[in-house]
Amino acid sequence: MTTPALPQTEYEPPRRSWYKRNEIAITPWLFLLPAILFFMVYVIIPIFQSFTVSTVAWDGLGEKEFVGLDNYRELLDDPAFWTSLRNNLIWLLLYLLAIPAGLFIALFLNQTVTGIRIYKSLFFFPFVISQVVVGLVFSWFYDPTFGLLNAILGFVGLGPINVLGDPTYVTYGIIAAGLWPQTAYCMILYLTGLNAVDPEQVEAARLDGAKGWKMLWYVIVPQLKPATFIAFVVTIVGALRSFDLISIMTNGGPFGESRVLSFYMFEVALSEYGFRMGYGAAIAVVLFLIMLCFIAYFLYSMYKEEKGH
Amino acid sequence: MFPKPIEKSSRNVQIGYQALLPVALIFWLLPLIAVALFSIKPAADFTTGDYWNLPSVFGGFENYGKVFFDSDMPRYLLNSILITVPTAIGAVALSCMAGFALGIYQFKANLWLFFLFVAGNFVPFQILMVPVRDLTLDLGLYNTKTGLVLFHIAFQTGFCTLFMRNFIKGLPFPLIEAARVEGVAEWKIFVYVVLPLMKPAIAALLVLIFTFIWNDYFWAVVLTQGAESQPVTAGITSFNAQYRAAYHLMSAGAVVAALPPVAMFFMMQKHFIAGLTLGAVK
Structure with missing residues (x-):
């Protein structure tokens, strides 16, 4: 990724693990993972789901019936x-x-x-x-x-x-x-x-x-x-x-x-x-x-x- | 420095100001003072139509006693605590980590992710309502405290991450570089270098989230029902239905429901205000 590659020197111990070599690039993602997971599941994805739900007729329990923009048309009146x-x-x-x-x-x-x-x-x-x-x-x-x-x-x-x-x-x-x-x-x-x-x-x-x-x-x-x-x-x-x-x-x-x-x-x-x-x-x-x-x-x-x- | 310091004004202006302060305060808090007064009036005062005189006898013990021993109120209060405390801890933990990642590391998605958290924090609750309620039902967590806590943690993470990231950005970066030169592992930098410096931010957020969640009403109504899991904000409506038109009891109930965040505020004032101003206004 954007981590500048360190010049390989002969003094570098050869058995540095993949994680160690990429530590700076990976660490932020590990730290972000739980927050992103929670935020995606409970906030970001539901926003998009609401857009989908707005195109159906649904009582919350039964089958969803696709109605296109009918809900919005009804709003106007x-x-x-x-x-x-x-x-x-x-x-x-x-x-x-x-x-x-x-x-x-x-x-x-x-x-x-x-x-x-x-x-x-x-x-x-x-x-x-x-x-x-x-x-x-x-x-x-x-x-x-x-x-x-x-x-x-x-x-x-x-x-x-x-x-x-x-x-x-x-x-x-x-x-x-x-x-x-x-x-x-x-x-x-x-x-x-x-x-x-x-x-x-x-x-x-x-x-x-x-x-x-x-x-x-x-x-x-x-x-x-x-x-x-x-x-x-x-x-x-x-x-x-x-x-x-x-x-x-x-x-x-x-x-x-x-x-x-x-x-x-x-x-x-x-x-x-x-x-x-x-x-x-x-x-x-x-x-x-x-x-x-x-x-x-x-x-x-x-x-x-x-x-x- | 603005307006002109009052000590530079004449003696009369100073006395006038000192006299105006309590009057203004009483006027500002008038609705609250009325409720506090109602809550210590005996029932008899209301039946005789005496609303605004001082209590004929002190009815405080009886009114508050009823609230605590003769209603579901203690249950609701306990629920509020069991919802509020885990949420505050969870949201602060997640955002400490996320704030560390966004405040210290430079990578392409950094600013975008940060803005995603900020934007999500501002969305109206209603756009989340139907899917979140559905998800909670699917997880079998509808009408449980856990269901409410999980959602609150997720939503508050947005605000907390905004706060934490800005706070960490303000820390001296050379400190982290020095640790890196020493060969300290990144996660150890978080635990031993950054985390100790974040104490004031953590305190501010804990107090703030406690208050926000304690005062939440909308999600309590959407995700729970009934005394076994509803917090006090939602519970007070059923309490009021139980004591319809018994204003002395409803007032006492309202005071009890409002008290914990108020106590929290007075104990932790400095942190509270630091949190509210997002640390941006120093």
Whole structure:
């Protein structure tokens, strides 16, 4: 392979085994073998299998019946699919708010007063608890009879609203719940990023009269680029993975208005709709293709970074 | 250095800031504080419609006692531990090796393999759902903890390898060259030279994977059912069905389910944050 052949010298002991001679070339593959095996079987191959499944009608147990692109054709006429797709776009857009919100909180907390470490960890708290618990907590928070939200609204004289029971508000209500831990995540990324900001540049900019927003936008934010990139990646992935919150808070309702593709796929393939694996796989493929655009962008950025070094 | 250090501001601004911090924190954690409050209120408070006052009597012992002694909760917690710990160890072991291979050796497929792990780590779960469920059924591992663990190990290997490879790339390469010149076998370089240096990365990943897997819900629902193998995230829904509208008990259950990763985070904060920032933001 690419190992440079060592010039054979007479001092070389002649009985070096084949493995010894090729050690540098073989070792990485031996070390990679278990990881590749697991990853192939459980991640890479299933992706391709899902593409195949999306062209059959199958209840998960009986015979698979090849139907070509029928599943995809059905998607086009399925209003629930379009609702889910629309909600996915809303999720993607609104979830990005976690990035500026996280930056804002990070800036607020980036001081050195006594006890600030505790404050930082407590602000990060929501990210550590599971989305299931976040979902429960927020559905009680929104509860029309005793929820804290309506207690507060009532206090300032506004009528009770049933956020999770109202088709117009429901998706936004769930996104707000999701933004809570996501903002905490972005905050911690920026807090670490702010540690690395070059104090000399800040000082120089200050001497030049930069302050406030100008300083933030032209001096600080460019230096936070690595943190912003990671925040962007994890936020996009998080938005497209939204499943737990919807499942816990509304189960897709009311009237299916809070579904997103990841939830609708699960519903079609594994719940009340009966086991329509093929149709579910078709939805998953659409979701995958959306994600693939972002994955391509992430990898392209990483590739440029790698070549830069 | 940005924003301007508060100690350079006037005394009033400093006091204002110090006062604002706890207020902001309480506002930020309000939903959680509400649940914590609910979990120590006695049932009587709810029947009289008193939701928001302090508990009339401390009901914490009774509520948490019910959760621990009168429900499947301990079973679910144990399942969570039996799923989470082997996954964390397995994924970290696999990725230490894979990260070593990708971080130290130069060969043609290196970057491609690395990108394969990274890309796989980002795919939506749903594209894997049908085939993985099918595979688990075929292996006879449906509704077992092993089935769940095997999948989690495989999937987390993507993220862990990304992390480990970048970490190993940052190690001083001359160290490895020196060992090679000494004629140390490659696997011994891994065990005696690289592995000891990877301790911080290993700690970071163990904590992080523990939290990720503890909080997993989707795969728990897809690959298991029933109390004998479901983790606490999935179990809490049946718990809630059992105690429908008993908000004091559901709150106590939620607190119990959330606690282990929280404890983990507070104990291992430094490692946790190093892991989350992918080691990329220093």
